[in-house]
Amino acid sequence: MKQKKQFDAAKFGRTSLFIVIGLFILSVVFGSFYNVSEQEQAVVTxxxxxxxxxxxxxYFKIPFIQRVHKVDMTTHGIGIGYVLDGNGQNITVDDEGIMITSDFNFVDIDFxxxxxxxDPxxxxxxxxxxEVIMKNIALASIRSTVIDYPVDExxxxxxxxxxxxxxxxLATALQDENVGLTVVNLSVQDAEPPTDDIKQAFKAVETAKQGKETAVNNAKKYQSEQVPAAEAEAxxxxxxxxxxxxARIAEAEGETAKFNSIFEEYSKYPLITKQRMxxxxMENVLPDAKVIITDGNTQQMLPLESFSTGVAGGESTTEGN
Structure with a gap:
């Protein structure tokens, strides 16, 4: 009875081994083949x-050595400037949908x-x-286009x-970036003025812009007034x-000529020239000085003014007679 049980256990072990080997062979065989659908392409590495x-x-591939990556080649779509909520309603994404136009207005536009x-x-x-790179490129391309048009258009x-x-x-940029994606179509879904909050922000920007222009104009006006005056003063x-x-040159030349003439006279008559000088x-230094003539022994000195005054008075009297 014991021998029979041992025999059954050995048989079961061999059977299990055969089953495992068979499953492995089947997995290898079936894993060596793969199917690619009409909407896919497979990249084998x-x-x-x-x-x-x-x-x-x-197709056949080498098991455990080659790997297959299937890529969906069908057309997909995403919204730019909005997302869909659970009820299928469009919800604006301000960071994407709000754009500026050539006349410095904001517009809420969806694509x-x-x-x-x-290229798989x-x-x-x-x-x-x-996909993230493609969406960023799409936003940049759209903004670069919208800014070329006024808000009304x-x-x-x-x-x-x-x-x-x-x-x-977008198509050119995707080709340059070589991310393996291409644009099929890009269409405007909606375009309208922005929300009240955006409008208020825009008004604040416009006010700041006008203030800037006023300041620049005032500065230019001040410049136009001050520059000519400064140039005239200069x-x-x-x-x-x-x-x-x-004047300084003429004065210096005159002094030079005067000195040269005095020097010539001095060269001819040194003593007389020294006395005259x-x-x-003395006349320049002491214009009000009284001149008295004496021989050094006279006890009483007479001023010359009395004689000159007398002479002048006599002349006046004579003329009167």
Missing amino acids: QFGKVVATNSAGL YLEYKVS VAYIYNTDSP VITTAKGQIQAEAKER DRIVQNAEAQKA FYEA
């Missing part, structure tokens, strides 16, 4: 290197972007978040032209300086 890109069909994968290899390996007649220009810019100072310069100097 081997040790991290891309070895094949396959479209729809049934719907349709895109798809154009670049989509997988060139960046970790290709953005809201009314220029929607078609705006979406065409923004789509072209001209007056320069002219006065030139006049003083000319002394008398002239």
Whole structure:
């Protein structure tokens, strides 16, 4: 009885081993084949290197060595400037939807972007978040386009032209960035004036702008008034300086000529010239001095003024007679 149980256990062990081996073989066989649908493309890598890109069909891969990454190639869509709530209503995203126009007004504009994968290899390996990069590029392209139009045209007649220009810019930028995505369509969903809060903020900006313009105009007016006056004052100072310069030069030249003439006379008659220069100097230094003539022995000195006064009086009397 004991031997029978041991035999049954050994048989069960062998059976289990065969089952495990069979399952492993089946997993290897079935894991070596993969199917790619019409809406997908498969990127096959081997040790991290891309070895094949396959479209729809049934394919074989080396088990445990090659890996398959399937990429959805269908068209997808996202909203720019809004999101959908649970009831399907559009909720404005101010950071995306509020844009400035060429006449410095704000507008609330929404876009719907349709895109798809154009290069599955670049989509997988060139960046970790290709959709995020694409959305940022789309926002930049849209803003660069909207700012070229006044607010009235953005809201009314220029929607078609705006979406065409923004789509072209986005397509070029995506190609340059090489994130593996391409734009299918970009359409304006809605464009309207912003909310009351945004309007108030815009009015505050306009007020600040007008204040800036007023300050600049006042500064320019002050400049136009002060600069000519300063230039005239500078001209007056320069002219006065030139006049003083000319006067100083003329005075110096006159003094030089006077000195030269005195020096010539001095060279001819040194003593007489010295006396004359002394008398002239005394007249300048002591203009009110009284002149008295004496021989040094006379006890009484008579001033010359009395004689000159008498002579002058006599002349006057004679003339009167």
